[in-house]
Amino acid sequence: MGVARARPVGLHFAPMNREALLTSMYQSMLASLGESRWWPAESPFEMAVGAILTQNTNWKNVERAIDNLKTARALTPEAMATLPSDELAALIQPSGYFRVKAQRLKGLVTFLDQECDGDISLLAERDLDELRPMLLTIKGIGPETADSILLYALGQPSFVVDAYTRRILSRHGLLPEDTHYDEVRDFFMDALDPDPAMFNEYHALLVRVAKDFCLKKAPQCEACPLREYLD
Numbered sequence: 649m650g651v652a653r654a655r656p657v658g659l660h661f662a663p664m665n666r667e668a669l670l671t672s673m674y675q676s677m678l679a680s681l682g683e684s685r686w687w688p689a690e691s692p693f694e695m696a697v698g699a700i701l702t703q704n705t706n707w708k709n710v711e712r713a714i715d716n717l718k719t720a721r722a723l724t725p726e727a728m729a730t731l732p733s734d735e736l737a738a739l740i741q742p743s744g745y746f747r748v749k750a751q752r753l754k755g756l757v758t759f760l761d762q763e764c765d766g767d768i769s770l771l772a773e774r775d776l777d778e779l780r781p782m783l784l785t786i787k788g789i790g791p792e793t794a795d796s797i798l799l800y801a802l803g804q805p806s807f808v809v810d811a812y813t814r815r816i817l818s819r820h821g822l823l824p825e826d827t828h829y830d831e832v833r834d835f836f837m838d839a840l841d842p843d844p845a846m847f848n849e850y851h852a853l854l855v856r857v858a859k860d861f862c863l864k865k866a867p868q869c870e871a872c873p874l875r876e877y878l879d
């Protein structure tokens with residue numbers, strides 16, 4: 649069975665058909681791989697910090713940086729706000745791009761101080777369409793990081809898109825790989841119920857499928873839970 653490279657047809661699906669397809673793909677992945685139980689963290693703030701630290705690196709490096717922040721008692725908005733930038737950068741060095749990420753973390757805590765007096769959980773009460781553009785004003789926070797904060801830290805139904813999502817959709821002829829971020833996000837959000845738990849699990853399953861089967865150079869379609877959705 650080869651990799652599908654059909655013309656992109658995803659946007660031409662009626663939402664009902666797309667809902668049925670995306671739901672079926674989700675159920676196939678879940679039945680085959682089981683629940684992912686992603687993003688264990690001790691607080692919403694830790695999850696938001698993790699969303700920034702994971703930019704351009706793997707989660708193991710993020711965990712090392714988070715451990716350093718915990719040991720230094722710097723994993724609160726108040727502590728991070730008062731910590732000098734160079735000390736913060738040194739603590740998060742394992743995550744890479746540490747000076748840039750230190751500035752981004754500073755931007756996050758300034759935002760939290762201004763918007764919710766440092767209590768990130770209060771943001772969960774805001775409307776998603778109001779909150780997302782606000783997060784995107786923080787320097788260095790792009791759509792994927794903003795959606796990760798919204799979904800994982802705040803429990804908002806905002807679908808997270810990454811390169812793995814794009815690769816799988818494109819190989820199934822649903823959307824071109826270079827489709828704009830928000831268009832890929834809408835592809836899911838226009839069709840599926842706004843369920844944060846499902847969006848969380850869906851993204852995790854796509855990442856697992858991409859890492860274990862949908863490899864960049866040599867996709868393992870025969871063993872993949874999504875093989876029945878190829879042409």
Ligand code: SF4
Nearest residue numbers: 862867869872874875
């Ligand atoms: S490896 Fe899986 S997800 Fe990737 S193209 Fe093949 S069947 Fe689809």
